[in-house]
Every structure is written in structure tokens, then in C-alpha cells.
Amino acid sequence: MxxxxxxxxxxxxxxxxxxxxxxxxxxxxxxxxxxxxxxxxxxxxxxxxxxxxxxxxxxxxxxxxxxxxxxxxxxxxxxxxxxxxxxxxxxxxxxxxxxxxxxxxxxxxxxxxxxxxxxxxxxxxxxxxxxxxxxxxxxxxxxxxxxxxxxxxxxxxYTSSFDTSLPHDLPELLERERYFSALGVVIRSIDLTRFDKELESLYPFILAAFQTNFLYTPIDWESFRDKYREALKIIDPDFVLIAEDAHKQPIGFVFAYQNLYCTTEKQLVIKTIARSYDKQWSGLGHVIANQVIRNAGQHGFSALIHAFMIRQATSTEISRNFSGEVYKNYALYGRSL
The missing domain is CATH 3.40.630.30 (Gcn5-related N-acetyltransferase (GNAT))
Structure with a gap:
């Protein structure tokens, strides 16, 4: 050879x-x-x-x-x-x-x-x-x-899960949603007319929300902005939601998008769910996920993909609570030198 x-x-x-x-x-x-x-x-x-x-x-x-x-x-x-x-x-x-x-x-x-x-x-x-x-x-x-x-x-x-039942609006989730609403929490769509301003507000929140993730390292503002700008072409505001507290500070975020590879049905990929680690916002991730699944059903989606979840992470728990079944697996490798 x-x-x-x-x-x-x-x-x-x-x-x-x-x-x-x-x-x-x-x-x-x-x-x-x-x-x-x-x-x-x-x-x-x-x-x-x-x-x-x-x-x-x-x-x-x-x-x-x-x-x-x-x-x-x-x-x-x-x-x-x-x-x-x-x-x-x-x-x-x-x-x-x-x-x-x-x-x-x-x-x-x-x-x-x-x-x-x-x-x-x-x-x-x-x-x-x-x-x-x-x-x-x-x-x-x-x-x-x-x-x-x-x-x-x-x-x-890591896993990705697939769900065709789109379960949402369970009584305990609606009760939690009302609880957050009474505290002044608003869950809204991202505003594409002021996209960079939205990113400026989200940047410190997302860095704080991700800092306990496995192998997390921070990212500079310009790189963060550019990554989301690259995703702009697939963003539908109904599926990119921001939760804000009574002072209009971000405390939760979900990023989802349509799986354009699939031409036989409308599938929604839920890629990111994050919330503030303040204990008073416990359960907010489930409430935001519930809203995006509600929106998906209203827009004719028939399947959800909960993507790239590390095993036993909070997002895995959220997927399990919404009936996601594991259908893909991934591995990350390491070795000493």
C-alpha cells in the first residue's frame, strides 16, 4: 500500500x-x-x-x-x-x-x-x-x-426521542402555568424584528443556564450571535419562546424548529430547553415545553423529536414526561494521553 x-x-x-x-x-x-x-x-x-x-x-x-x-x-x-x-x-x-x-x-x-x-x-x-x-x-x-x-x-x-402523541395541557402543567402567570411571568415568541436585541438579552441568561452542563465552556458574544443568526432561516417564532419575569428578564427559553428533511408529515425538533436555576422557577421548563407542544398541535404537527439529550439530564426528564421514546443514540469519546 x-x-x-x-x-x-x-x-x-x-x-x-x-x-x-x-x-x-x-x-x-x-x-x-x-x-x-x-x-x-x-x-x-x-x-x-x-x-x-x-x-x-x-x-x-x-x-x-x-x-x-x-x-x-x-x-x-x-x-x-x-x-x-x-x-x-x-x-x-x-x-x-x-x-x-x-x-x-x-x-x-x-x-x-x-x-x-x-x-x-x-x-x-x-x-x-x-x-x-x-x-x-x-x-x-x-x-x-x-x-x-x-x-x-x-x-x-446522548439520545434523541420521538413522540407522536403530542401530550400537553395536563392539569398539573396548567396549574403551574397559572402559578407562574400570577407571579408576572410572560411566555412569548421571539421578536424577529429586533432579533439582535433579543439575543443580547438572552446571551447572559443562556450562559448562566448552561454553566452546569457537562463539558460546558463559555462562548463570546459575537460567536453566540452569529450562531443564532445562522439559524434565522429556520426560525418560526411560534416555536422559539422566551419566558420573562415581571421585570422582563429572561428566565426560560425553548428553541424548536421544523424538521424540513421529513416530507411525509410535520415534525418539530425541540433542540434547547433552558430555565433559570432559581428554585422559584422550578417546573418552568415543563411549562415552556408544554406551550411549544400546544403550538405544534395547533399548526398541524404530528410528531416531536426531543434532540441530543444527555442521559439523565433535565431535558431527558422533560422528554420522558411528554412521552418521548428513545429512537436515536450518540456517543462522545475521550482518552488519556
Whole structure:
């Protein structure tokens, strides 16, 4: 077999198109992956790597060093934007060299796949038993094996749940909704006519609401704003709701959108549910979820997808309370260096 060679590059350099060209060589021409976009997180990027054989790019990854990312009290680096041909030798070549590079950076633990932080793409699907949904990254399942064969272990499991009953307005939820309303809480749609102002108000709230999440690291305002601006084309205000207290301060948020991949029925993907950790707002996440499900029923939706929930997280509890059944699984990997 021909010798493997390594090219190091960055976005904007003359060799960077080879990083993108890997996709065309490891996926079939009609693959969903070729229709999806995935950015390189330049905030934490060290280098992008490409593996070549006979001048053909057959594997790639990006090495990230997020100084605030820690796992079990260790500084953790990331391997993300991973793509590789179905060949153990190629995978071993690029991954082992990445481990060496991370050790040069005095990083003792590596997490993958993760594009620098949990604000960006991370996790591998562990099966393709169900149709993909919008914003769910698509990739070869053998990537899981390539990681495991190179010393990675699962450090966290995630699920997506599917629900066709759309249960809502249970008596206890309506009672809790009335309770919050009496305290001056208002649940409203996001205002797209003042979108950036809405984001400015949400930014500190969401950072505070997410700070106890597994592997959380903060994101700067500009990156936060840009991520939601990118999502603007799929936002329907009926499914992006903000809960505000009597002082008009955000205390809850839900982000949901239509699964445009599905053409046989209207499916709503619930991606984010967050609430203030103040004990007086206990149950608010369920109330906001109830309202978005109510809205979905009124707009002719027949199914819900509760997306990317870490097992045993609050969002998993919310999905279970609304009759979601797990139908997809994902894994995040890590290993010591």
C-alpha cells in the first residue's frame, strides 16, 4: 500500500481546499453528508490536518485547544471535524499523530469528536436505524470503531426521542402555568424584528443556564450571535419562546424548529430547553415545553423529536414526561494521553 503523508493547514491557506475535498472521497455522491455544512471553530483551532495517499485526500481532522475545557480536573484538548476512509491504517495514522501533537501542547486528555466546544458539533451517532433530522450531523458509523480501536472510551451517552402523541395541557402543567402567570411571568415568541436585541438579552441568561452542563465552556458574544443568526432561516417564532419575569428578564427559553428533511408529515425538533436555576422557577421548563407542544398541535404537527439529550439530564426528564421514546443514540469519546 502506498505511503501516507500528512498536510497541516488552516482556513484560508492554499492547501485548505484539500480539507474540504476529503468528503468527496469518503462519501458516495448522493450522501446526505455532502449536503451538510460544518464550520471550523477558529476560536480554539490549533491546526487542520489532511492525510494523503497518492495525492488523494482520504482523512482529516482538526486539533482544538480550548483553555477552559476540562475533564475530571484535567486540561482537555479536542479532535473534531473528523472524516476518514474505511481503513484502520489511515485512522491510526492520523489519530496517533494527533495524540502526539496534543501532548506537545501539554494536554493530558483528548475528547472527540468535538469541534472545540459543546457550542459546536460533537458526538457520533451509534446507529442509523431511523431517518436523519435537520441539524443532525451525518457521518459514517465506522468512525466509532476507529476511535475505540485507537484507545478512546465512551465518556457520555446522548439520545434523541420521538413522540407522536403530542401530550400537553395536563392539569398539573396548567396549574403551574397559572402559578407562574400570577407571579408576572410572560411566555412569548421571539421578536424577529429586533432579533439582535433579543439575543443580547438572552446571551447572559443562556450562559448562566448552561454553566452546569457537562463539558460546558463559555462562548463570546459575537460567536453566540452569529450562531443564532445562522439559524434565522429556520426560525418560526411560534416555536422559539422566551419566558420573562415581571421585570422582563429572561428566565426560560425553548428553541424548536421544523424538521424540513421529513416530507411525509410535520415534525418539530425541540433542540434547547433552558430555565433559570432559581428554585422559584422550578417546573418552568415543563411549562415552556408544554406551550411549544400546544403550538405544534395547533399548526398541524404530528410528531416531536426531543434532540441530543444527555442521559439523565433535565431535558431527558422533560422528554420522558411528554412521552418521548428513545429512537436515536450518540456517543462522545475521550482518552488519556
Amino acid at each position: 502506498s505511503e501516507l503523508t500528512l498536510i497541516k493547514t488552516h482556513p484560508g491557506e492554499l492547501s485548505f481546499p484539500l480539507f474540504e475535498a476529503v468528503l468527496e472521497n469518503v462519501y458516495e455522491a448522493d450522501s446526505l453528508r455532502l449536503k451538510q455544512t460544518e464550520s471550523v471553530n477558529q476560536s480554539f483551532l490549533v491546526e487542520c490536518w489532511i492525510v494523503m495517499r497518492n495525492d488523494v485526500p482520504l482523512a482529516r481532522l482538526a486539533i482544538y485547544n480550548n483553555p477552559q475545557l476540562r475533564f475530571q480536573e484535567q486540561q482537555a484538548g479536542c479532535i473534531g471535524n473528523y472524516e476518514c476512509e474505511n481503513d484502520p491504517e489511515t485512522a491510526r495514522f492520523i489519530l496517533q499523530k494527533a495524540f502526539e501533537r496534543l501532548k506537545e501542547l501539554e494536554i493530558s486528555y483528548v475528547i472527540g469528536p468535538m469541534n472545540g466546544s459543546t457550542w459546536d458539533n460533537y458526538r457520533f451517532s451509534t446507529h442509523h436505524n431511523a431517518a436523519p433530522f435537520l441539524l443532525e450531523p451525518h457521518h459514517h458509523l465506522y468512525y466509532n470503531d476507529q476511535f475505540i480501536e485507537n484507545g478512546f472510551e465512551v465518556i457520555s451517552n
